[in-house]
Amino acid sequence: MNSRRLTLLRHGQAQPIDSCDEDFERSLTHRGEIEAEEMGKRLRLRSLIPDLILVSPAERTWATAAIIANFSECDPKQVQCARELYLASAEIIWRLVQRLPASAHHVLLCGHNPGLSHLASRLGPKPQNRDLPTAGLATAEWSGIGWDQLIPETAQLCDLDDPDSMADLWV
Numbered sequence: 001m002n003s004r005r006l007t008l009l010r011h012g013q014a015q016p017i018d019s020c021d022e023d024f025e026r027s028l029t030h031r032g033e034i035e036a037e038e039m040g041k042r043l044r045l046r047s048l049i050p051d052l053i054l055v056s057p058a059e060r061t062w063a064t065a066a067i068i069a070n071f072s073e074c075d076p077k078q079v080q081c082a083r084e085l086y087l088a089s090a091e092i093i094w095r096l097v098q099r100l101p102a103s104a105h106h107v108l109l110c111g112h113n114p115g116l117s118h119l120a121s122r123l124g125p126k127p128q129n130r131d132l133p134t135a136g137l138a139t140a141e142w143s144g145i146g147w148d149q150l151i152p153e154t155a156q157l158c159d160l161d162d163p164d165s166m167a168d169l170w171v
Contacts, residue, residue, distance in 0.1 A: 127153055
């Protein structure tokens with residue numbers, strides 16, 4: 001069985017909460033669009049193109065995922081809605097991970113804090129507090145087991161990246 005890679009991506013910077021009637025409708029700022037472009041380019045440069053992108057149905061996450069797919073050269077047909085990701089807790093996100101299709105080897109989840117950061121904090125051999133900034137990501141890898149058998153702390157690695165970090169420092 002091949003390796004499994006899970007990438008958690010927080011949406012890009014969004015309009016302030018008071019800019020819309022509903023939190024669900026908040027769109028990306030210009031900076032948020034630039035952040036998403038940068039992260040999409042980095043995924044492509046590192047050959048970390050997801051097989052599947054699951055996205056919270058909020059406007060800001062859909063916009064982020066569309067930009068990521070475009071700049072990482074991911075097939076837009078691989079971008080799908082996962083309603084349970086909207087403002088999901090780490091536990092809800094993990095339950096979704098355990099139900100991922102066996103055919104997917106690299107899945108990117110685009111969602112919201114604090115759930116993504118709480119889950120990112122559990123990933124890897126040395127779990128630690130990780131607060132994902134806007135368009136920040138955590139990517140973890142496991143070998144030889146299916147999605148339904150994964151345990152966050154048994155990931156062999158957990159790399160972090162965000163648009164403000166030096167791109168060449170991320171391995």
